[in-house]
Amino acid sequence: MSKTKIAPSLLAADFGNLQRDIEMVNNSDADWHHIDVMDGVFVPNISYGMPVVKTIAEHATKPLDVHLMIVDPDRYIKTFAELGATHLTVHYEACTHLHRTIQAIKAEGMKAGVALNPHTNVNLLKNIIKDLDIALIMSVNPGFGGQSFIENTYEKIHNLKELIKESDASTLIEVDGGVNSKNAKALIKAGADILVAGSFIFKTEDPTKTIQELKKSTDRWSIFEL
Numbered sequence: 001m002s003k004t005k006i007a008p009s010l011l012a013a014d015f016g017n018l019q020r021d022i023e024m025v026n027n028s029d030a031d032w033h034h035i036d037v038m039d040g041v042f043v044p045n046i047s048y049g050m051p052v053v054k055t056i057a058e059h060a061t062k063p064l065d066v067h068l069m070i071v072d073p074d075r076y077i078k079t080f081a082e083l084g085a086t087h088l089t090v091h092y093e094a095c096t097h098l099h100r101t102i103q104a105i106k107a108e109g110m111k112a113g114v115a116l117n118p119h120t121n122v123n124l125l126k127n128i129i130k131d132l133d134i135a136l137i138m139s140v141n142p143g144f145g146g147q148s149f150i151e152n153t154y155e156k157i158h159n160l161k162e163l164i165k166e167s168d169a170s171t172l173i174e175v176d177g178g179v180n181s182k183n184a185k186a187l188i189k190a191g192a193d194i195l196v197a198g199s200f201i202f203k204t205e206d207p208t209k210t211i212q213e214l215k216k217s218t219d220r221w222s223i224f225e226l
């Protein structure tokens with residue numbers, strides 16, 4: 001099993017000190033910056049738009065994992081590529097022509113991901129899984145940070161892992177929402193490759209240390225203990 005990646009979600013950062021928090025992630029053991037873009041239509045919240053993503057991209061030194069919670073994401077694929085996104089994830093529930101959307105993301109030189117809401121069955125990815133770099137399982141309803149983890153996520157990850165194996169695909173499984181040091185081990189055991197964590201990291205006194213401890217544990221679990 002390869003090492004689990006940690007992607008702090010900047011949605012939980014202090015926006016009054018955004019540069020400081022981006023630099024904290026740059027200088028930490030984290031692997032990616034996770035950037036949540038919400039439109040107030042697909043989800044009942046608006047996070048931030050292009051000028052903020054541009055600022056994040058200017059200061060970030062690690063891959064930019066952009067999670068689009070917007071309707072009709074095709075309209076903005078090129079823009080996010082120009083802004084510096086390295087990974088672009090769209091929602092299954094927001095795309096009519098998902099295959100075309102994934103092709104368009106790849107054509108812009110980005111890794112392509114599809115996110116599934118908690119109610120969406122992982123088997124719906126069967127006919128596209130080989131084309132996906134990432135499948136993102138939402139472990140809360142998208143739209144807000146700081147929500148409680150939904151327990152049937154483990155089963156969904158397990159089933160998705162089976163689908164990936166059966167299909168001979170190399171898709172990575174990302175989990176997003178309510179992730180912390182208590183559920184991380186079981187998530188990795190179920191098959192998660194990337195853990196997104198917002199509140200658990202940014203709402204602690206020393207986020208750098210929280211990332212360091214999470215990374216140390218996940219390295220140990222993914223390599224030696226599972």
Ligand SMILES: O=C(CO)[C@@H](O)[C@H](O)COP(=O)(O)O
Pocket residue numbers: 009011012034036067069140141142143144145146147176177178179196197198199200
């Ligand atoms: O996409 C989302 C929410 O819609 C996430 O990326 C959250 O930002 C994760 O925050 P926590 O649940 O870890 O606080």
Ligand SMILES: [Fe+2]
Pocket residue numbers: 009034035036067176196
């Ligand atoms: Fe997210």
